[in-house]
Amino acid sequence: MIKQLVTGTLGSLPILAALFLTPCYAQQAPRPVPSGPWYEDDAVFIRIVQRTPEQLNAFYQGREFNQAAIDQILDTCFVTPIIHNKRFDVLWLELDNWQFSRGAQQIPRIERDYWPAKWEQSGLSQAHRSTFGWTLMPEVRDLRLDESVGGSVVIPRQSRPFTLTMNFHSGADKQGPLKTIVFKDLECIIDKP
Numbered sequence: 016m017i018k019q020l021v022t023g024t025l026g027s028l029p030i031l032a033a034l035f036l037t038p039c040y041a042q043q044a045p046r047p048v049p050s051g052p053w054y055e056d057d058a059v060f061i062r063i064v065q066r067t068p069e070q071l072n073a074f075y076q077g078r079e080f081n082q083a084a085i086d087q088i089l090d091t092c093f094v095t096p097i098i099h100n101k102r103f104d105v106l107w108l109e110l111d112n113w114q115f116s117r118g119a120q121q122i123p124r125i126e127r128d129y130w131p132a133k134w135e136q137s138g139l140s141q142a143h144r145s146t147f148g149w150t151l152m153p154e155v156r157d158l159r160l161d162e163s164v165g166g167s168v169v170i171p172r173q174s175r176p177f178t179l180t181m182n183f184h185s186g187a188d189k190q191g192p193l194k195t196i197v198f199k200d201l202e203c204i205i206d207k208p
Contacts, residue, residue, distance in 0.1 A: 052198050058102045061181070061196060064095040064165075065204045078146055083137035088147075091125055092172045092203035094179065097165035100158035105187050106194070108156040108164060112182040115170050122177055125169040127151065176200040 052063040066074070068089045075085045094115075100106040115122035127148070134144050152166030170177075179198045185191030 052201065054196050054198070058100070058104070058194065059106060059183075059196070060099040060101060062097045063179075063198055063201065064097060065201070066093060066095070067204045067206050069206045075147075078143070080143055080147075081137060081139060084134065084139040084143065087133040087137055090172060091169050093167040093169055094201065095165060095167045096152065096179075096181070097163065098158065099163040100160060103160050104185050104191055106158040107184040107189055108153065108158060109182075109184070110152060110154050110168065112184070113168070114180045114182075115177055116180070117173070117175060117177045122170050122173065125171065127154070129169075170203075173203045176202050 051065065054061045071088060071093065072085055075088060080088075098106075098108060110124065113124070115124060130144070130147065134147075139147075150167055152168050153164065156164055158164060176199075179201055181196045181198075183194040183196075185194060
């Protein structure tokens, strides 16, 4: 009886080895190269997504926003970073530490308190206002290991390229090294004729 148990166990070792050891040496598929601007190092992956006015119009029409509200949205420029923290250290997203600029000229960020008056003018319902709020990047967020966040940051529509400088504090107490990432030559995307 003992001999059968040992033989049965030993006979299943190749199967167990194939199940548990294969991932150790299997090569992972490389990450596909994203479209649009992106940055990656050992700590973070950031991708910038920008939508054309036509895409924004379709998105908000699909959520039954009225055209007056959509027109308010289309008067601005949406820059949508997607950020992934790849390290054990906490990465702090704080929009007040980001800067939009063109040369020495600062481009102000359109903050959340800009929108209520626009929504009143356009007669946008509270439910739609909440939906819009969910599409925006959080003002402050801590990113832990393997966490991601994305959302739109809004600036006035620009006719020329601009720079986005992202500053992230690190560490649970924000006392770790400051991480700065710069995206140059970003543009407010327009519809192609």
